Amino acid sequence: MDNLNIQTIRDEFQDMRDRSVSAKQIWQTFLSRNGRISEAFNRIGELESHTRKEFGQELNALKQEIQEYVDANQETEEQTPIDLLPVAPIEVAEERGHLSLISQTLYEIQDVFERLGFSVAQGPQMETEWFNFDALNIPVDHPARDMWDTIWVEDKTEPEHQYLMRTHTSPVQIHHMHNTKPPYRVIAPGVVYRYEATDATHETVFHQVEGLMVDDVTTIATFKGVMQMFFRHLFPVDTEMRLRPSYFPFTEPSFEIDIRPPGSEEWLEIAGAGMVHKNVLENAGVDTAYQGFAFGMGVERIIMLKHGIDDLRHFHAADLRFIQQF
Incomplete structure (x- = not known):
């Protein structure tokens, strides 16, 4: 224009x-x-x-x-006044997040053992073959290695070392004994990995809690008393516990721990344990004059028994219908 x-x-x-x-x-x-x-x-x-x-x-x-x-x-x-249209308030239901059932249970287990005088230890999730197997009395030609389906990791920067994703939390006890002096009273909660097909009772990634108590007076009776105290805090007070003879290369003697809920006739396997093998103490640099026990339990297994959950895959499905129940 x-x-x-x-x-x-x-x-x-x-x-x-x-x-x-x-x-x-x-x-x-x-x-x-x-x-x-x-x-x-x-x-x-x-x-x-x-x-x-x-x-x-x-x-x-x-x-x-x-x-x-x-x-x-x-x-x-x-x-000029502005005529505002009336706006009705929108009511939005407040939904707050919460810890997952696995986290809740891990904290609950940790709280019980801390009251029994245990501390919490941590270790790497990617381990060397020595910490995951050899130090735990499982040499390369030992048939017990077949008990674990291992995920191996190739590290081209250190080809002389065999790395893997830890198959159990037991290596944490070796790290702890290497770095500190006895007596020991620790638990080691954490993630573990297995090369397994996923189904209702198996997962590639799951959680375990390892326990270790070593001094110059601990016996099987001590072990049984500690575990009874633990299960009475975690399950109904009149839950029964028994030990069955078993085999693990890093403990001798070894046990399976079973529990029987009140009113049930069925015993349920919940953990493996035993007195720490002298070879494990030697590999960790601990005088074999010391003695003690170790145990390991699956966290998801505990949750399934405690809450009546029948499929392990629910824990990782991110289904709100499941999550919001707990």
């Missing part, structure tokens, strides 16, 4: 006024620094010299007219 045609500018102003364009928008279009009026003043030099004076007077008059309109209507617009 030609801003040197005053009538054109006037016609545009009148059109916006007739359409009830806001005073603010009219000011922006015509009177602002980059508006039509300012641009026209900047281009007066393009006119013939004898027409400039008359053009300037007419442009000033139009500017004054627009300014008066803006002043009059801007005040009116500011004073």
Whole structure:
């Protein structure tokens, strides 16, 4: 649009006024620094010299007219009340997250053992073959290695070492004995890995709690008393516990721990345990004059027994129908 045609500018102003364009928008279009009026003043030099004076007077008059309109209507617009539509409040149900059933149980187990004088130890999830097997009295040619389905990890920066994802939390006891002096009274909760097909009772990734108590007086009777105290805190107080002879390469003698809930005739296997093998103590640099017990239990197994859950896969399915029950 030609801003040197005053009538054109006037016609545009009148059109916006007739359409009830806001005073603010009219000011922006015509009177602002980059508006039509300012641009026209900047281009007066393009006119013939004898027409400039008359053009300037007419442009000033139009500017004054627009300014008066803006002043009059801007005040009116500011004073006009705005009718707000009533807005009904939206009620949104508050849903708070919570710890998963696995985390709840891990904290519960930790709390019970801390009250029994145990501390918590941690270790790496990617282990060397020595910590996961050899130090635990499971040499490379030992048939017991077939008990674990191992996930091996290739580390090209250290080809002389065999790395794997730990198959149990037992290596943590070796780390702990390597780095501290007896007596020991620790638990080691954590994630473990097995190369297994997933079904209702098997998972590739699950949780275990390892326990270790070593000093110069601990016996099988001590072990049985500690475990009875633990299960009475975790399960109904009159839950029964028994030990069955078993075999683990890192304990001697070894036991399976079974429990029987109140009113049930069925014994349920819940953990493996035994007195720490002297070879394990030697591998960890501990004087074999010391003695003690170790145990390991699956956290998901405990949860399934405690809450009547029949499929391990529920824990990792992220199904809110399951999660919100606990």
